[in-house]
Amino acid sequence: MVEKNLPTFRLVDESSREVLGLAGDISGFFVAGEGGPGIVTLVGANQIEPSRRKWDDVELEVLNFQRRMIGAYYVGRVAPDGPTASCDVDELRLRFNVTCEYPEAKEIWRHWASGQELEMGEWRRWPSSQYGAWLHVVQNAWFSSGKAAARYGTSGSVLLDGSKMVNAAAFYCELGEGVNGAGGYFGSNLDALADCLSAGPVDPPLNIYWKHVDAARAALGGRFVKSVLLTMREYGAVIRTESG
Template sequence: MNENGSAIPLYHLVEEDSGNVIITAHEINGFFVESDSAESEEILIFGSARGSVRLGKDLSDVELRVVNLAGEAIGSYYIGRVGLRSMFEGEGSAGRGGFIATFYGYACPYAAAGAIWRQWASGSPLVRGGWMEYPAESHDSWLHVVQNSWFETGRAAKRYGAGEICVIDGRRILDESSFYCELGESVNGPGGYFGSTLDGIADCLTFSRNARAPFELVWEHSSGARERMGTSLAASAVGVLREFGVEVTLR
């Protein structure tokens, strides 16, 4: 809420070609869903239209943007066609009205992403290992937000840090997703991205060749971490890093 008691928009529905904001919303229900139910026919958009919209008429070429307190895009989803079916009035508090819509089955299969986006948009500084505030089953949602925001805010798949030694804390690695979160932060700082797959790591290393010299990666508490994420994946990740000249030390 702002100082006037109004809800601060977290989302903009935008006409992609023109960039015109159609609807601003502080909450969207039904878009971030569990991966085994990645289709949602009813979307509740808690917000208001910037101009006139026609109920029952589809909006086309729509992008859903996640915005921070300054109104700057920190994430985005291309939705395409959006159907505005009806409006609803708020109950119990101001600003709770909005639209009942359909994204025609398109949804984001990362259930915790909405809460994570709200944290990222709040203006509070990101801290190392922030995903550990969430249960292990939500670490893939954190990784999704990391990757989406990294590219939306204009950064490339490469190393930006200048330090010669990067350190992974294996105690933070509970699964495959948290490994990629920890790797990204060890190389590029809190909220940093350095791949979300083995191919993604290779891409980041490829595009880092001319920007930064090979670095050393020290993996602390590696034994338990490699078991939790899967020994085969851990061995492959280390292999990719070493293939591109990264000196990997396991401790």
């Protein structure tokens, strides 16, 4: 039996929104690599039409415990890897055109699907090697919920702690929460940061107090921090930094 807090995975035709199948679990999709083609196994699959040999323009959706969509991946063409004898099978192997390059994302989706309310700084409880996967889930969930790359927080003041920025993903996690609250997104690279800043309101300006900026420079590199500051100021953010 699938645990209650496991996410459910749903295959959907992107054009018609027809549900092609459901699965209680999935393996082979969240794997290290470049996100290329792979063999994916749907565990506890049902609603799979055995007469269909392939599906085009498929989206893989991540559902929470209430069966609400919280994330989505466009995977393109999907085809069975071998015969499909039944609509309801314990394990169904499919050839996916696209996979996810973050193996840890599956466990993070599991946490997000459980229904527990996200807390500020929750990403810091995970190993720093998994901050990239957390940021990936944040970005995917943000856009899957219909939000845009923009500022949604009601406060114009943002506090950033450079001592928490052990890598670039940590910087964007810290910034996303500072601007848009727990689980918030505000860029995942410099181009995306510029998109978010340019889409935000002009009045009031975004006021950023960045403490321990020297720690951020030590971890991220002076060039990265300089580029971030230039980008923020270019789009009207008012920044005050503090070392030590």
